[in-house]
Amino acid sequence: MNALDMIIFNLIGAFTAMVPLVLTSVGAVVSERAGVVNIGYEGILLMSAFFGAVFAEISGSPWIGLLGGAFVGMLLGMLHGAITVYLKGDHIIPGIGINLLALGVVAFGIPAVWGTAGQHQVPSTVRISPIINTSYGGISPMILITIIITFLTHWVLFRTPLGLRIRSCGENPEAADSLGISVEKYRFLATVYGATLAGLGGAYLSLDWLGTITKELSSGRGFIALANMVFSGWNPIRALIGGFLFGFFDNLSIWVSTNPGVQKIIPWQFVATLPYLVTIIIVAGIIGRARPPKWDGKPYKRE
Amino acid sequence: MKKSMFALFLIGVLAFSVVASGCIGGEKETETKTEYAGKIAIVYDVGGRGDLSFNDMAYLGASKAAKDFNLELKEVQSKQESDYLPNLRSLAKSGEYTIIIAVGFMMTDAIKQVADEFPDQKFAIIDGYVPDKPNVMSILFKENEGSALIGALAGLIAANDGKDTVGVVLGIEIPVLYKFEGGYRFGVAWAEDYYKQKEGKDVDIQILYTYTGSFTDPAKGKTAAQAQLGQGAWVIYQVAGAVGLGVFDAISEYLQSQGKEFGPPFAVGVDSAQDWIKPGVIIASMMKRVDVGVYKAVEAAVKGTFKGGIVELGLADGGVGVSTIEDIKEMLESLPEDVRAKKLEEIGVASEEELLKKIEETRKQVPDWVWDAVKELEEKIKSGEVKVPKAFNKDEIEAIRKAKDWKEMMKLAEEWESE
Numbered sequence: 001m002n003a004l005d006m007i008i009f010n011l012i013g014a015f016t017a018m019v020p021l022v023l024t025s026v027g028a029v030v031s032e033r034a035g036v037v038n039i040g041y042e043g044i045l046l047m048s049a050f051f052g053a054v055f056a057e058i059s060g061s062p063w064i065g066l067l068g069g070a071f072v073g074m075l076l077g078m079l080h081g082a083i084t085v086y087l088k089g090d091h092i093i094p095g096i097g098i099n100l101l102a103l104g105v106v107a108f109g110i111p112a113v114w115g116t117a118g119q120h121q122v123p124s125t126v127r128i129s130p131i132i133n134t135s136y137g138g139i140s141p142m143i144l145i146t147i148i149i150t151f152l153t154h155w156v157l158f159r160t161p162l163g164l165r166i167r168s169c170g171e172n173p174e175a176a177d178s179l180g181i182s183v184e185k186y187r188f189l190a191t192v193y194g195a196t197l198a199g200l201g202g203a204y205l206s207l208d209w210l211g212t213i214t215k216e217l218s219s220g221r222g223f224i225a226l227a228n229m230v231f232s233g234w235n236p237i238r239a240l241i242g243g244f245l246f247g248f249f250d251n252l253s254i255w256v257s258t259n260p261g262v263q264k265i266i267p268w269q270f271v272a273t274l275p276y277l278v279t280i281i282i283v284a285g286i287i288g289r290a291r292p293p294k295w296d297g298k299p300y301k302r303e
Numbered sequence: 304m305k306k307s308m309f310a311l312f313l314i315g316v317l318a319f320s321v322v323a324s325g326c327i328g329g330e331k332e333t334e335t336k337t338e339y340a341g342k343i344a345i346v347y348d349v350g351g352r353g354d355l356s357f358n359d360m361a362y363l364g365a366s367k368a369a370k371d372f373n374l375e376l377k378e379v380q381s382k383q384e385s386d387y388l389p390n391l392r393s394l395a396k397s398g399e400y401t402i403i404i405a406v407g408f409m410m411t412d413a414i415k416q417v418a419d420e421f422p423d424q425k426f427a428i429i430d431g432y433v434p435d436k437p438n439v440m441s442i443l444f445k446e447n448e449g450s451a452l453i454g455a456l457a458g459l460i461a462a463n464d465g466k467d468t469v470g471v472v473l474g475i476e477i478p479v480l481y482k483f484e485g486g487y488r489f490g491v492a493w494a495e496d497y498y499k500q501k502e503g504k505d506v507d508i509q510i511l512y513t514y515t516g517s518f519t520d521p522a523k524g525k526t527a528a529q530a531q532l533g534q535g536a537w538v539i540y541q542v543a544g545a546v547g548l549g550v551f552d553a554i555s556e557y558l559q560s561q562g563k564e565f566g567p568p569f570a571v572g573v574d575s576a577q578d579w580i581k582p583g584v585i586i587a588s589m590m591k592r593v594d595v596g597v598y599k600a601v602e603a604a605v606k607g608t609f610k611g612g613i614v615e616l617g618l619a620d621g622g623v624g625v626s627t628i629e630d631i632k633e634m635l636e637s638l639p640e641d642v643r644a645k646k647l648e649e650i651g652v653a654s655e656e657e658l659l660k661k662i663e664e665t666r667k668q669v670p671d672w673v674w675d676a677v678k679e680l681e682e683k684i685k686s687g688e689v690k691v692p693k694a695f696n697k698d699e700i701e702a703i704r705k706a707k708d709w710k711e712m713m714k715l716a717e718e719w720e721s722e
Contacts, residue, residue, distance in 0.1 A: 009533045013526055114649075115642030117354040119545055121580060123649045133560040137529055137553070210521045211552050214545045219520035254523070255530040258470075258513045268514055269476075 006255060009136045013251030014244055015143045016209055020045060020201035022243035024225035026150050026236045027197030033157060033234055034190030035170035037091040037297035038080050040098030042222025044195055045202035047102040048072045049217050050109055052203025056126040065126060066142075066203045073199015074192055081191035085184050088299040099222075107215045119214045128208040140208050147240065149197065154236040166190050170293030173300040183300050198222070231283040233290045242283040249275035339375040341401045343368070343601055344394045346379045346387070348407035355634065356575040357593055361406040361429060363637050364594030368601035374401070387413035395421040402427060402604035404597055414439055425609055427600035429593055437611040440603065442596040444616050446479075447486035448684055449589040449623030450540070451691045453571050454490020455497070455680045456587060456625065457538035459673040460567060462498040462506045470511040470536035472527045472550050474518040474543035478695050483542045483573075483589075484512060485694035485703045485712075490680070492709035493689075497676055511536050515546050524549030532557055532568060538586070540571040547573065548580075555584045565668050576626035576634050582650065582661040586669065588626040595621050619685040625677060628659060628666075692716035 024041050031038055048069035056065025076098055083089040114120045130138025157163040166186050168176040173183045201221075206213045228246065232238035253275055257268040284290070345365045347358045362378070369376040377400070379390050387410045394403050395417055402425045405414050411431035418426050418436045427440040434441065457469040471487050473480045491508055498506050511531045515523040524546035528539050532553065539554065541547030547570075554570045565583045572578060572588030596616055603609040616622020635643055635655055643655070652658045666674070683689040692715045694700040699719065706712045 005533050009529065013529065017522065017526070111351065115639070115645060117351045117358070118356075119548060121548070121649060123651060125651070133556070135557055135560045136533060137525075137556055138560070205522075210525060210549060212521055212545075212548045214519065214521060214548065216519040216545070217521070219517065219522065251526055251530075254513065254515075254526045255533070258511050258527060258530045258534065260509060260511065263512075269516070272516055 005136075008134075010248055010251045010255060012134065012136045012139060014248035016137060016140065017247035017250055018240075018243040019140070019142050019146045019204050019209070020221050021225045021228060021246060022146050022150060022240050023201035023204070024198040024222060025229045025232065025239035025243055026153050027194030028226055028229045029194075029232070029234050029236050029239055030153060030157065030166065031191045031194030032229065032296050033170045033293055034166045034187045035173060035293060035295040035298065035300065036081065036084055036187050036191045036194075037095075038077075038084075038191060038194060039092060039095035039226065040076065040080060040222075041095075041195075041198045041225060042218050042220065043095075043099035043102030044073050044076050044198040045205065045218035045222050046106055046216070047076065047098075048199035048202030049206040050106045050213055052199075053120070053122050053126075053206045053213050054109075054113060056203075056207055057123070060126060062126045062128045062207050065207045066128070066200060069203025069207070070196050070199040073202065074196040076199070077192040077195025078188075080195065081188040084299065085187045085191065088301055091297045091299070102218075103215070106213070106217075110213065110215065119212060122206055122211045122213065124211070126207065127211050128204075140204075142204050142208055150236050150240045157236065167293070169300075170295050173295050174303075177300075177302060187300070198225075201225075228279070228283070230290055230292075231280060234293065238283065238286070242279060245282055246275050246279045249278045340373045341605070342375045342377060342399050343402050343404070343604075344377040344379060344400045345404045345597070346390050346394070346406065346410065347381055348387075348405075348409050349381055349383060350407070351380050352378070355638075357429070358406055359634065359637055360575055360591075360593035361404070361597050363633065364597030365404065365601065367594065368598045368605075372601065372605045374601070374605070384409060388416065391417040391426075392420070395424045395426075398424070401425065402601060402609070404600055405429070405431070406593070406597075407431070425604050427597070427604075429596050430591075432613070434613050439611050440600055440609060441613045442600060442616065443613060444591045444596070444622050445482075445618070445691075445693070446589070446591065446623060447482045447489070447691045447693045448618045449591070449625070450483045450486030450542075451490040451493070451684065452618075452625050452677050452681055453540050453587070453589045454487040454492075455494045456490070456669075456673065456677050457487075457540060457569075457571065458491040458494025458508050459498060459676055460569065460586070460669055461508055461537040462494060462502075463670060463673060464537060464567060466535065466537040467507060468509050468511060468531075468535040468537060470513070470528075470531035470539040472524055472531070472539060472541050472543055472547065473512065473514045474546055475516055476514040480514075480542055481694040481696070481700040483540075485700055486691050487540055488703050488706075489691050489709055489712045492706070492712060493680060494676070496709060497680075501672075501676075515543060517546055518544035519546065521545055521547075521549035521552070525553045528553035528570075529557075537567055538569045538571060540573070540589070542573050547577075551577075551581045551584055555581050558584065565665055567668065569668075572626070576630040578626055578631050578662050578665070579635065579646075579650065579658060582652075582658060583665050586665060590624050590626050590630060592616070592622050592624065617684075618681055619687075624681075628663060631662060632659060689713065690716040690720070692719065 051072040052065045052069030055068025083094045111117045132139045169183045169186045228242040232242045253271045257271040405428045408431045418439045433439045513527040528550040541550040569586035577588045578585045
């Protein structure tokens with residue numbers, strides 16, 4: 001085994017796998033910083049992967065497909081925002097609803113749209129083409145976009161008045177309200193922003209990374225992204241690092257467990273737990289105890 | 304005011320989704336008015352028609368049997384897992400059907416229950432294990448034999464190109480998959496020996512294997528295939544359901560990066576003739592001939608040779624095998640016209656002929672003597688001269704992994720058989 005090969009493979013793999021996780025985590029950070037919990041990202045990823053492919057094939061352009069996926073994410077975010085922010089509903093239940101809805105919509109949607117059940121291959125003409133094609137896999141432009149979005153979000157959240165207002169809605173909505181900030185508006189917009197990013201990540205799954213749509217394409221990435229958000233202490237740049245680390249060790253574990261020499265010594269099941277363990281240890285180790293925004297997940301109603 | 308608007312909106316969404324799901328998932332029943340000698344029924348699992356795999360192949364077999372024996376075929380779609388029991392029960396209750404066939408192991412429990420309720424009704428289940436009911440025929444497949452052919456194909460392609468590594472990407476580590484892995488190993492070992500006798504050169508082909516722990520996440524398959532390619536794998540066999548789609552994509556991307564339209568490296572498909580999914584990338588598929596299984600069950604019921612218990616179909620019965628161009632053609636032709644046209648468009652070919660031509664060309668990348676060698680092994684397994692071990696637990700697969708050559712593996716097969 002060539003060590004250089006291994007490093008290049010794992011770096012490219014990590015950047016590739018990180019995109020949906022980081023986009024979702026960063027979106028979730030903004031949403032929760034404003035005080036809205038959304039556990040529906042798993043469903044948003046799945047549905048926008050599906051609709052992203054639909055939009056791309058209708059329009060013939062992968063970029064319109066990506067925007068279409070983000071648009072579906074936005075709609076679902078608006079649904080969640082409407083229920084939690086304006087109707088003061090519970091934050092968990094609509095998320096469960098979205099996850100269940102996605103399972104149904106996609107399972108029925110694949111045969112309804114493409115005539116085949118269970119899976120559909122996205123034609124290569126409407127897939128995002130990589131910047132460079134290497135024998136270790138392509139390097140997608142979405143990697144760059146993800147990094148830019150992360151830094152931009154971080155900057156807005158911590159360096160601008162807009163960010164301060166968003167955070168105040170999650171930390172102390174009463175104080176924010178008394179200063180004339182429309183808590184409902186900021187919370188709603190933050191929720192929609194979070195879901196839109198997840199939608200972008202979902203469309204990336206089908207239109208870029210995997211080139212296929214299946215009934216369970218998201219495979220728990222929405223939940224991993226939520227965990228990553230918590231371990232990163234509700235901080236976009238740390239979420240980026242966390243997502244990268246997870247991707248890196250996820251790849252490394254597959255590489256290592258495929259190696260015949262290693263297989264004889266360590267069972268693959270153990271190696272497969274490494275990405276989770278290492279990510280938790282590193283990310284949580286850096287930041288120590290994670291403290292959520294004070295009003296996270298609590299509906300705010302003016303007295 | 305605002306609230307009531309939202310409530311109305313939500314009710315609207317709800318009503319729409321109920322209507323929509325009713326439209327999409329309606330129970331499909333085919334009936335035509337002609338004089339039939341009898342009736343048979345087939346119950347699909349949640350995958351349903353159009354999966355280009357299990358259910359479509361079951362339909363192929365059932366419709367062929369219906370035509371050959373002049374029977375009326377009733378198809379029943381299952382929308383969700385909770386439909387299995389009522390579907391089977393209502394068919395059995397009518398008492399009109401010579402045999403009721405359930406497609407897929409997920410229906411095992413439902414079949415057991417209904418078989419007890421209606422002891423006079425004949426049932427067959429594909430891929431389900433029901434050994435002890437007199438009115439249920441369980442049709443299983445010897446995947447180890449089919450996988451041995453794939454192993455031989457992979458091993459010889461690698462040896463022919465001067466490579467020393469092949470791979471297999473598997474799903475969750477469950478005993479059924481040991482059958483595939485063991486058979487594959489046997490085939491590769493056989494190929495080593497064959498190549499040595501043909502070319503007089505020693506080859507030592509190592510097998511990379513990855514249990515991905517999933518049947519649903521294509522990303523896992525893609526990463527595993529990339530890792531195997533990076534470590535030199537020349538042919539990768541996928542035994543992992545939807546995870547395998549990632550394997551195809553990884554190899555396709557690898558070929559693109561080298562500016563090649565055709566492999567090697569190649570992927571190998573599983574269950575149905577998957578060659579059409581990515582022509583140029585997939586050299587062949589290990590087919591589980593569900594159609595043959597269904598046909599045999601109907602035949603047995605019609606001719607009165609039906610017996611409850613396990614029927615295991617291997618190479619000799621045509622139950623497993625390496626996909627041929629004919630298989631792909633048959634599969635394509637079983638699709639409704641509009642679906643077929645759409646599939647061809649997605650693959651990026653103008654017509655069925657063009658697709659088949661491309662698949663043929665893919666196969667021509669491998670010299671004829673390799674295909675002949677695979678045929679030779681097939682004949683030997685059919686005649687019983689060569690026996691492929693069937694690993695069913697951890698100890699057995701470990702024994703195969705440790706075995707030095709195929710003769711040693713065959714000894715294991717004979718040992719296990721006599722037990």
